[in-house]
Amino acid sequence: MEFRHLGRSGLLVSEISYGNWITHGSQVEEEAAHECVRAALDEGITTFDTADVYAGTRAEEVLGRALNGLRRESLEIFTKVYWPTGSGQNDRGLSRKHIMESINGSLRRLRTDYVDLYQAHRFDVETPLEETLRAFDDLVRQGKVLYVGVSEWTADQISRAVKIADEMGFDRLVSNQPQYSMLWRVIEAEVVPVSEREGIGQIVWSPIAQGVLTGKYLPGQPPPAGSRATDPSGSGFIDRLMGDEVLRRVQDLKPIAADHGLTMAQLAVAWVLQNPNVSSAIVGATKPEQVRDNVKAAGVKLDADALKQIDEVLGSVVERDPAKTMSPSKRP
Secondary structure (H helix, E strand, O other), X not given: OOEEEOOOOOOEEEOEEEEOOOOEOOOEOHHHHHHHHHHHHHOOOOEEEOOOOHHHHHHHHHHHHHHOOOOHHHOEEEEEEOOOOOOOOOOOOOOHHHHHHHHHHHHHHHOOOOEEEEEEOOOOOOOOHHHHHHHHHHHHHHOOEEEEEEOOXXXXXXXXXXXXXXXXXXXXXXXXXXXXXXXXXXXXXOHHHHHHXXXXXXXXXXXXXXXXXXXXXXXXXXXXXXXXXXXXOOHHHHHHHOOHHHHHHHHOOHHHHHHOOOOHHHHHHHHHHOOOOEEEEEEOOOOHHHHHHHHHHOOOOOOHHHHHHHHHXXXXXXXXXXXXXXXXXXXX
16 A cells, blocks of 8 residues: 655545545445455555435444544544534534534444544534634544545635645645546536645545446446445435446546556556646445555556547546536525
């Protein structure tokens, strides 16, 4: 395993991190989840990402049990706050009340006294940014959180947060967690330049595009039984990538992967790691062998010719519009 600094901070994270969105607490049984976590640890992954909303808080519980008993200092545990975790009017968003109550629930479920990174899962248009950042800063001073970050924020939202933090003497953001893959490059035009300037690293999710970049989905054919595209908990995110033109072009990536001695999944993960602003690529799994396959992308260097070939193969099916950053216009 290779390691990178999280943004401009001193925190080192594994290039490949393990995430349990969709899988733990919903898609796979707990023992299978534990086997995947053990495989991740065996392969040198030290960074684990989750969120309070995943599987209705169950994902945090599963991860907490899977990591229980390990030397805490050897792990980096990340979680998030924003999406609804209850039916009350304040069980959502980035108000001080919800943040303070949510971190306590996350710590209890994760069986830890602190998280290494606490992330604003989306931007909250109904809460003053100063309120959110002060609450985050208070958690850092209380020792419950070591670093703070965001997820799917626009370049303007990130810039505003950095400016306010500097003016008010708060801890700066060190990370952003966006969707990023060969097929989804919406962060490149605006978010990455701002992040590079402000010392913010990307922890990218869905580098394999919900499995589309493995090449297992074939144009003109139904998705394989039991795949992400057939699972109600994940199919909504994959539907937009399942057009025949996208799937045909993905099949044309196979010779590039073969030329470099990589599986398609390894090529996809290695591709996002070529971006120097990426600190870590999150992979999920339902089977330990998927973890073992994906981690082989760590340390892989793709030359300029390979990157150019990938661009030429995918062409116009790549989404690059910065407006597609998934920050909602109103609180859920």
